[in-house]
Amino acid sequence: MGGLIPLGDASRPPTRFAVVTTLIIVLNVWAFFQELTYGDRFIWMWSAVPIRIIHGRALVTIVTSMFMHASWMHIIGNMVYLWAFGREIENAMGSFRFAVFYLIGGIVAMSAQILGDPFSRIPALGASGAIAAVMGAFLITFPRDRIRTFVFFIIFFRITMIPAALLIGFWFLMQVLNLGVVAQAKTGGVAYLAHIGGFLFGVVTARLFVNPQRMTYRRLS
Template sequence: MGGLIPLGDASRPPTRFAVVTTLIIVLNSWMFLQELTYGNRFVWVWSAVPYRIVHGHAWITILTSMFMHASWMHIIGNMIYLWAFGREIENAMGPIRFAFFYLTGGVIAMSAQILGDPFSRIPTLGASGAIAAVMGAFLITFPRDRIRTLVFFIIFFRITLIPAALLIGFWFLMQVLNVGVVTQARTGGVAYLAHIGGFLFGVITARFFVDRSRIAYRWG
């Protein structure tokens, strides 16, 4: 078993504290604790159920579901990716623009999944779609940056630098080739359609959100 875990941008360390990225991680963590505390009833009330939404009910869950997760591995993995890519995109956009971009990307991603399977009664949840939007924006904004990445295979691992275009491009290719459920759990999960929808949103809209005057080049 192997994989790639992005740890951060080695070419462009953040020049400002990423307050919104940090708050998003805190909010996701708090929501996950609520899930652990209140169980299935909490998940059912606040996660996005496509069948329920297309019939005009619980539209707020399109937003709330993007702060929920199906398991410890699900939230840990998502928050690692958010921390790796979100800080630089927040620096490039500014906190307010980034917050709007992140939330809009998450809503677009959830909507893509709902439209892809509108009669599903399985709860859909996770920050993956919004994070995919961040990754799409990163690809457009910093394609040549080198990402410090943990590469592992069974018990062997090493940290290496991988170009953002290669790492994120490979990630997106996997989403396209594996259209299906991201995580399988009793409560359902976020679908690859949400990843694709969020990513495309980020790629298409990044240039409208990024403030070039905020970008600091620090090649290392």
């Protein structure tokens, strides 16, 4: 068992406190505790169920589902990725633009998942589609930056620096390769279509949201 866990940009640390990124994490944690408190009823009420969406019902869940998670590992993993990439993108866009970008990216990602299996009755939930949009924006904005990454494999582990283009590119490749495996599953699983949809949105629109005057050009050795 192994993996890569991004910890943050080692080349270009944020120069401003990431207000929106922090608020998004707080909202996700709050929503997760609501799930733990109220159980399946809460999850069914606020998660996005494709067949309901295509019939024009509970459209608000396209947004609310972005703040919900299926397990402790699900939310912890997503929030780690958001913290690693979101702060610098918020710094480059500005808080308001970043908030708009994040919400639209999440909506696009969830819509891609719904369109991929429109008659599914399985609840779709999670912030990973919106976070994928952030990662796509990071790839376009800071491709050469080095990401401080925790690398582990069975009992081996270390912290190393990996170029953003390599780390994010590898992540996206895994989403594409795994899409064919999960696309026909009817019992749930990882929303790879949401990841791909969100990522492509981030890649295509990043330059529309980034404010060049806010970017930090100093690189650390």
